[in-house]
Amino acid sequence: MKKTRFIMHSIVLLSIAWLAVLTSCSSVVDKEKEQPNIILFLVDDMGWQDTSVPFWTERTPLNDKYHTPNMECLAQQGMKFTQAYACAVCSPTRVSLMSGMNAARHRVTNWTLRRGVSQDAKDEVLEFPKWNMNGLQTADSIEYAVDTTPLPQVLKDNGYFTIHAGKAHFGALTTPSANPCNLGFDINIAGHAAGGPATYQGLKNYGHDENAIPLSVWAIPGLEKYHGQDINLTEALTTEAKLALDSALSVDKPFFLYMAHYTIHVPIEADNRFYQKYKSQGLDETEARYASMVEGMDKSLGDLMDYLEQKGIDDNTIILFMSDNGGLSAHARGGELHVHNAPLNSGKGSAYEGGIREPMIVKWPGVVQPKTKCDDYLIIEDFYPSILEMAGIINVTPKQDIDGMSFVPMLLQEGSTAADRDLFWHFPNKWGGHGPGIGTTSTIRSGQWKLIYWYRDQHFELFNIHQDIGETNNLAAEHPQIVKELAKKLGDYLRSVNAQRPSNKQNGQIVPWPDEVQL
Template sequence: MKKFFSKHKSLNLFILGLGILCFSCQDKTIGKKKDKQDQRPNIVLFLVDDMGWQDTSVPFWDKKTPFNERYHTPNMERLASQGMKFTQAYATPVCSPTRVSLMTGMNAARHRVTNWTLYKDALQPMETNHKELTFPRWNVNGISPDAGLDLAVHADALPELLKNAGYFTIHSGKAHFGARETAAADPRAIGFDVNIAGHAAGAPGSYYGEENFGNKDKNSPWGVPGLEKYHGEDIFLTEALTREAITAMDQALVEEKPFFLYMSHYAVHVPIMGDDRYLQKYLDTGLDSTEAKYATLVEGMDKSLGDIMDYLKEKKLEENTIILFMSDNGGLSVHARGGELHTHNKPLSSGKGSIHEGGIREPMIVKWPGVVKPNTTNDNYLIIEDFYPTILEMAQVEGYKTVQKIDGQNFVPLLTNNNPGQTKERPLFWHYPNEWGPSGPGIGAFSAIRLGDWKLLYYHLNESYELFNIKEDIGETTNQAQSNPEKVNELAQVLTAYLKEVDAQLPVHKSTGEMVAYPDGSRK
């Protein structure tokens, strides 16, 4: 044997080398597969409730404003320095329509969850008691994972697709996807592996752990569930949700899966309750008590963002984690605030509940290491349903099929190219055949379109119009509907065509029994 190996030394070396090469090739193949798995990014979607475009020290306009000087959001500043700001990111004027569009990729006119949800099968009291309009039976039950639930939209939800693709899916905070006593009141029904404190209600009973987050009144629908370990403690809700989200991310690491964290804060929604960690400094600036407390809600939310960013850095995950920051509607300004009503989002007009810019334009930032150039700004417009196909693209989910038709457009191309003309030919649509309750600029049942620099608002009650050039008149101070009927007609035609395409619902005039006309004046 020794003689054989000696005689065939060169052959042996060849065989040995071939074996090493084969093992090396096999190992590289395994490594490539493993690397591909590992390279799928973690995704954090950080959604704030009722946060206005101006509720931050980060300017989303071409200049800083007094509101940017008022608020203290250093972690938003940090995120913006590492990512891209979007100056014209849109949602809907109230929460449930936005959240359903986010989870389904559908426009509100199509999914018909056009107002905020709570009780099963029930329209809102302000709708049933309206003196002049009869409102349609919209999808008051929200999302449904089953096709058989009446007054609900059946859809393949975003977290379900991510979960099926191997992501560990985490929900922390406000859900507001399905009405009480329906499956989607629990976020796990639509694909989340973990649900932290999410249920049917869209606001907390209390932000204070000492008040059990609103659970002392057992008959109230507003008590935040699942945080009993913090009951009686001196802890703010925003902090508790963040701690639990971090624990859930640890669980994802144990399971060796990429994670999708939907960090959906109840802040800065009413009740406006002060976070004592920050309150005194705002009082010292001369703010009234209500506005000082509101500012603490904003800063506490910002600390949560910073804690999550710090966690990602500490765990060496930040280079492979995408963070998307967004709000679900404009900042509250019609009631419950200090100071003059309808002014808290200036230079934008109005606020939450309104189709004016103050009700729908949101602070948005995207950080994607290696893809998005740091400290950049993008002036293209986009809308909330665009997040659905975009996040699936980010997660490398391919070839998916959904029971619903997706209206959203993937905005990944915008993350590498800030050409403001990219979206100018795309129409954006809003539809709200409902009653919110309060009154103010842009509030009421409406349909609306933005196309390029122009925005047409059509109010159902009086079948009247407002027309604004948003580029020239960001505050919507000059209604050009009378002076520019050609543009009204042009946009009304496009808006009507879309509403008819998606079979959008419209109210009925009680005085005549006739359905509200479409924006182009037709009734069929």
């Protein structure tokens, strides 16, 4: 919409409908001094049901298990999205978020850590491709990496003060993007190459010895002032984020805060501010710790919302809440495995809904109607064009092709990018966990239908998500024509982005595209 306004030679050529949409946003984004502040609050490994906010058609026992009052408040002030999707593991999501690209295109399809080293688990049948294991970069000189114009760099170039707080996990060790400041952030708080913390405990120096020397690659950098103190990592990051926001306000620029918490990633350790409450409720040790971590995350959200109000800037600050993949359920959890995201099937690492469907809320004061809900689907790469449109940044020409579509029309309740749109996931890799839907797959969501293609034995699963949210009934045998149609769409898309495929170890042949399989 914005691009049309500036490209057309005369505003007279614009229709009344276009003018109405542009006018609705003009008071927010037309002038640089009125650009909104933006907080992108991304939680690690948070499941669709790890909250007291129901994202389904009904409230469930899991919604009563967790206590997230600040998420409830945010939902009351903004729009809740019930079908927001990410990737099944963290690095692909974060690269899609920062690049606007689908994982099949950017090829950072598994989690990253060491330079030039694949994190793929061993498989007896499949040989995995040389994916972009070094992550997202801003130059084409790094091997096995994707060269991009990152979102924070675009924001910075257009007048934003940019802050990174928490988990980065953009690029492998010793690559430039291991430091978020090389991706356009003015300030980096505790972000580095690793995708999880050694410990959340300040009393354990966040993984350092008494001389502040890292004990492992998982040690959290830059928080030495909190070493030896009884302060949880989530609280320390929030405190530092607010100090960084003070710096942003002092330079009289709009700010972009990427508040990317390490929690609820393993290790599952108690946030002592909330742990005893859940233990007293009868939860087992692991689940009491997990629930305390969830509430600690929610407390951070509330602290930031309070900060905005205290500074008098809440009316000009957008808050986007999202998770990077489904909640962990394959291991390290208490109780029965693979049910921690119910009614969704499975969890982190899975192609099923439990691995990719996320809690998402957007508050945009004066633009998004409070207490609203959107049931249209979207995917993580949509955040790139959406945030740029929210910021009023137009005519951007990034290095990379953008797969994402702005969800601003959904926020305005004036349209939907879900109409006649298919979503795609591609994982030609092997994660370390085991369980339902966890494996080497490609997936398409087309309206109510979802098709999963398994590379190991070339079989399909077909689900009607509207009727079977738990993906318990594989309809592939009953609807071969739908399988054929979706397999063709999936194959066409994967070829169009030059997606990678695994090969068969026995014969060395690359596994067929989904539409090459005989049904």
